[in-house]
Amino acid sequence: MRAVFKMKWGASMVGWRDEYSVGIPLIDEQHKNMFKMCNELIEILKNEKEVSFESIVGIIVELKKYTKYHFEQEELLMAKYQYSDIEEHKREHTKFVAELDNIKFGDIETEQLRVVKELVNHTTSWIIKHILSSDFKYSELISKSLDGGKMLDR
Numbered sequence: 001m002r003a004v005f006k007m008k009w010g011a012s013m014v015g016w017r018d019e020y021s022v023g024i025p026l027i028d029e030q031h032k033n034m035f036k037m038c039n040e041l042i043e044i045l046k047n048e049k050e051v052s053f054e055s056i057v058g059i060i061v062e063l064k065k066y067t068k069y070h071f072e073q074e075e076l077l078m079a080k081y082q083y084s085d086i087e088e089h090k091r092e093h094t095k096f097v098a099e100l101d102n103i104k105f106g107d108i109e110t111e112q113l114r115v116v117k118e119l120v121n122h123t124t125s126w127i128i129k130h131i132l133s134s135d136f137k138y139s140e141l142i143s144k145s146l147d148g149g150k151m152l153d154r
Ligand SMILES: [Fe+2]
Pocket: 074, 089, 093, 130, 134, 135
């Protein structure tokens, strides 16, 4: 086993609020899952239990994978409903994915608390900001469409 985390962190959980809803159940569900993963990281850091490097990295890898999956789904939805600002929205996604891909796991091993704290803070504030500004822009078109964004289910 590699480095072991033993730390205390006073960060509070990221709570889901109804005002974050884009009115498309499928997308809301995915956003909630992303919150859940960030909360798992916060929970691990808050507990004074010893945490292995591998378990922290495991959650971060999952978060990265899930974020990419979620962005793909959103982009598919925007394309199907012919959302006009899709290209700009995709650029925001691409930029954030690049940021996640740039996380250096070596840094997590040497500067544990700082790196993971920064990642959680950055990710949660990015998601909330992105939902409230960019996702809200496509939400009206899709949620008010005849099938309310269910096109991906079929
Ligand atoms: Fe988005």
